[in-house]
Amino acid sequence: MVGGFRWAAMFPDEVWEHVFSFLPADADRNAAALVCRAWYRIERRSRWRVFVGNCYAVEPAAAVRRFPEVRAAAIKGKPHFADFNLVPSDWGGGAEAWVEAMVEGWPHLEELRLKRMVVSDDCLELIARCFKNFKVLSLVSCEGFSTAGLAAIAANCRNLRELDLHENEVEDNCLHWMSHFPESFASLVTLNIACLEERLVGLLHRVPQLVDLGTGKFAAQHHPELFSKLESAIAGCKNLKSLSGFWEAGPTYLPAIYSVCEGLTSLNLSYATIQGPELIKLISWCKNLQRLWVMDLIEDDGLIAVAASCKLLQELRVFPSDPYGAAQPISLTEHGLVAISAGCPMLHSVLYFCRQMTNAALLTVAKNCPNFTCFRLCIMEPHTPDYITRQPLDAGFSAIVESCKHLRRLSLSGLLTDLVFKSIGASANCLEMLSVAFAGDGDAGLHYILSGCKNLRKLEIRDCPFGDKPLLDNAAKLETMRSLWMSSCSVTLGACRQLARKMPLLNVEVINERKRGLPLELQPDNCPVEKLYIYRTVAGPRSDTPSCVWILR
Amino acid sequence: MSTTESGNSSTESEVSGLDYEETQLTLAPPGGSKSEPERKRGFSESVDLRFGRPALEAHAKDPASGSSDGPVSGAGKSPASKAQVVGWPPVRSFRRNALRSCTYVKVAVDGTPYLRKVDLDAYAGYQQLLIALEEMFSCFTARDYTNERRLVDPVNGAAYVPTYEDKDGDWMLVGDVPWKMFVASCKRLRLMKSSEAVNLAPRTPQGCANAR
Numbered sequence: 001m002v003g004g005f006r007w008a009a010m011f012p013d014e015v016w017e018h019v020f021s022f023l024p025a026d027a028d029r030n031a032a033a034l035v036c037r038a039w040y041r042i043e044r045r046s047r048w049r050v051f052v053g054n055c056y057a058v059e060p061a062a063a064v065r066r067f068p069e070v071r072a073a074a075i076k077g078k079p080h081f082a083d084f085n086l087v088p089s090d091w092g093g094g095a096e097a098w099v100e101a102m103v104e105g106w107p108h109l110e111e112l113r114l115k116r117m118v119v120s121d122d123c124l125e126l127i128a129r130c131f132k133n134f135k136v137l138s139l140v141s142c143e144g145f146s147t148a149g150l151a152a153i154a155a156n157c158r159n160l161r162e163l164d165l166h167e168n169e170v171e172d173n174c175l176h177w178m179s180h181f182p183e184s185f186a187s188l189v190t191l192n193i194a195c196l197e198e199r200l201v202g203l204l205h206r207v208p209q210l211v212d213l214g215t216g217k218f219a220a221q222h223h224p225e226l227f228s229k230l231e232s233a234i235a236g237c238k239n240l241k242s243l244s245g246f247w248e249a250g251p252t253y254l255p256a257i258y259s260v261c262e263g264l265t266s267l268n269l270s271y272a273t274i275q276g277p278e279l280i281k282l283i284s285w286c287k288n289l290q291r292l293w294v295m296d297l298i299e300d301d302g303l304i305a306v307a308a309s310c311k312l313l314q315e316l317r318v319f320p321s322d323p324y325g326a327a328q329p330i331s332l333t334e335h336g337l338v339a340i341s342a343g344c345p346m347l348h349s350v351l352y353f354c355r356q357m358t359n360a361a362l363l364t365v366a367k368n369c370p371n372f373t374c375f376r377l378c379i380m381e382p383h384t385p386d387y388i389t390r391q392p393l394d395a396g397f398s399a400i401v402e403s404c405k406h407l408r409r410l411s412l413s414g415l416l417t418d419l420v421f422k423s424i425g426a427s428a429n430c431l432e433m434l435s436v437a438f439a440g441d442g443d444a445g446l447h448y449i450l451s452g453c454k455n456l457r458k459l460e461i462r463d464c465p466f467g468d469k470p471l472l473d474n475a476a477k478l479e480t481m482r483s484l485w486m487s488s489c490s491v492t493l494g495a496c497r498q499l500a501r502k503m504p505l506l507n508v509e510v511i512n513e514r515k516r517g518l519p520l521e522l523q524p525d526n527c528p529v530e531k532l533y534i535y536r537t538v539a540g541p542r543s544d545t546p547s548c549v550w551i552l553r
Numbered sequence: 554m555s556t557t558e559s560g561n562s563s564t565e566s567e568v569s570g571l572d573y574e575e576t577q578l579t580l581a582p583p584g585g586s587k588s589e590p591e592r593k594r595g596f597s598e599s600v601d602l603r604f605g606r607p608a609l610e611a612h613a614k615d616p617a618s619g620s621s622d623g624p625v626s627g628a629g630k631s632p633a634s635k636a637q638v639v640g641w642p643p644v645r646s647f648r649r650n651a652l653r654s655c656t657y658v659k660v661a662v663d664g665t666p667y668l669r670k671v672d673l674d675a676y677a678g679y680q681q682l683l684i685a686l687e688e689m690f691s692c693f694t695a696r697d698y699t700n701e702r703r704l705v706d707p708v709n710g711a712a713y714v715p716t717y718e719d720k721d722g723d724w725m726l727v728g729d730v731p732w733k734m735f736v737a738s739c740k741r742l743r744l745m746k747s748s749e750a751v752n753l754a755p756r757t758p759q760g761c762a763n764a765r
Contacts, residue, residue, distance in 0.1 A: 081640065083643070083645045083646070084639075084640030084641070084643045084644070084645070084646070085639060085640045085646055086639065086640045141645065141647070167645060167647040167648070168647070169647065270648075271648075271651050273652075319644070319648065320642060320644060321652065322652075323642045323644045323649065323652075353642060353644075378642055378643060380642045382638070382641065411643075435643075437641065437643075462640070462641075463638075
């Protein structure tokens with residue numbers, strides 16, 4: 001574009017770089033890069049933070065080549081449903097290819113965040129050795145490494161500021177890996193090791209400047225002096241804002257953290273099997289809480305107390321203490337959710353596991369909280385209707401999407417018909433991620449979503465009666481999204497083949513874990529597809545598929 | 554299926570020792586055959602209490618259920634299998650394991666190199682646990698010898714007694730205390746050769762009958 005070239009040259013590159021540094025989101029930088037060649041060139045050399053939502057969407061070498069000055073990278077691997085064992089364990093998501101490319105092309109990398117990837121000890125050792133100014137390592141829901149790999153990080157990363165290791169499957173073969181940390185560890189600000197045992201007290205004395213602490217298997221041995229030691233160690237952490245962990249910690253240890261409660265903005269007790277009354281006592285100290293993760297042991301009464309004390313609350317997650325329902329029923333119902341929605345004006349993000357719900361409650365929540373950005377409700381029994389009216393929960397969820405105009409993430413549950421999808425497709429204009437399970441009547445449901453929801457990026461569906469037609473009718477939509485997961489639906493192999501032929505920029509992965517029968521190439525078109533994962537990519541089909549995954553072309 | 558063992562530990566029928574009919578092997582994974590149905594029934598019962606019959610009828614795709622939109626084919630599951638839906642409710646396996654971690658114990662068998670792990674919460678009582686152990690180390694046959702629980706290796710006739718290490722570090726015979734107390738205090742299990750088990754704390758004569 002001749003005009004574009006001329007005005008871009010009006011200023012030196014550094015001026016444009018400075019201008020671009022004000023662009024808040026990658027999407028804005030991406031848009032700027034499309035304006036003209038000069039801006040493309042300037043933008044790519046000045047981008048220092050990169051987010052790769054799907055590790056297979058682009059070749060690592062290509063990403064590294066395009067953005068040579070990256071200091072901070074975040075990469076995600078497996079589809080979200082891998083967290084719930086729906087994805088075969090050998091599906092992929094290995095980090096080696098990325099780590100090797102980064103070591104080669106981003107020697108100044110300071111920050112690496114990986115989610116749902118398979119990270120080996122070799123990867124950790126490479127990171128520890130090659131990135132001289134490494135400051136932040138975050139591994140969430142990853143697997144494949146051991147504490148020996150962590151020892152390499154602890155020993156070599158002298159400027160480590162943040163080590164966040166929550167919810168990983170880690171092999172614990174190096175008991176004293178934390179002793180490799182420097183004696184005086186003034187740089188560490190975040191330490192979240194909620195997957196390992198550790199000696200908490202000794203550690204805290206070395207890192208009193210901690211802002212974010214996540215304990216691991218804090219073993220509640222009954223030493224009388226341990227309590228006072230713990231109390232004074234925690235009190236010594238004057239900057240503590242975020243606390244999590246306390247697995248198996250009985251209520252006797254909770255008072256040890258009272259001294260820091262007032263300063264806490266984030267508290268995660270979702271691994272602590274503490275009962276309601278103790279939780280209420282603890283939380284009543286935490287007046288400045290913005291984020292609270294708890295177990296449903298808090299019950300409605302506890303949530304009512306939270307609504308009264310925690311007026312700054314923005315995010316609430318309530319996890320099930322007994323997901324499989326064999327124990328006594330917990331008194332956590334829709335009343336707790338309604339109380340929170342009424343009492344916490346800044347609430348915008350909710351994850352709530354419960355066993356009963358009503359449309360009326362959801363309507364009230366929708367009215368109280370028009371600012372929701374994330375609403376995930378999990379009624380644990382599939383197909384559960386409104387327990388008072390016996391109606392589907394269409395009206396309730398419709399109210400949520402119609403009222404919450406900034407909703408970016410939504411998870412549905414309970415008895416739902418195609419009507420709810422009609423509302424979502426029509427109203428959820430900011431929705432980026434939708435999770436659907438055991439819902440809908442037929443193809444129309446999926447069609448409403450794919451033909452609406454203009455900002456949809458991730459769609460994951462399980463056990464719904466959605467078939468071929470809405471997929472094929474909305475094939476172009478799939479290229480505007482990051483990914484689509486469908487399992488236990490009514491999609492056939494023929495439709496997947498058609499889709500793959502029609503859309504070269506999509507990887508259509510069919511996952512079939514049953515080893516019997518013909519190989520996929522020989523199966524007929526009407527063969528049902530058990531699991532389907534479709535994602536856009538510029539890298540073509542990946543080369544690391546296991547035997548249960550076929551990429552159709 | 555015995556209805557006396559519906560998960561209520563205060564009326565444990567294993568007080569009377571192993572009932573031979575009930576130890577008949579079935580083709581099921583360890584711990585899965587006897588205890589799972591009871592758990593599922595318990596779950597359905599608790600669902601009943603909350604939601605009443607109509608909810609279950611809707612789940613069972615009864616066309617006469619009266620709910621405005623019945624569940625559709627392919628998406629519904631029969632009530633009995635509901636408790637086994639893979640990946641539902643959507644709780645990360647990490648968190649699921651964390652919730653159970655205090656009841657997972659290692660099981661060692663004298664004279665064998667391999668260790669297994671069992672989740673004590675998966676069993677309603679001693680009977681189910683023993684059946685599971687028997688199936689796990691499939692060489693054993695559970696026998697009842699005068700109120701004691703033993704597992705016998707049919708190959709060499711050696712008898713093994715299930716023992717456990719409690720929170721205080723003492724080795725005890727399995728079966729002496731009420732089931733819930735055992736689950737709370739057991740750190741690991743060991744199938745000890747009977748010859749060695751004589752060194753353990755002696756049982757009270759009516760050890761089993763004291764179960765409360």
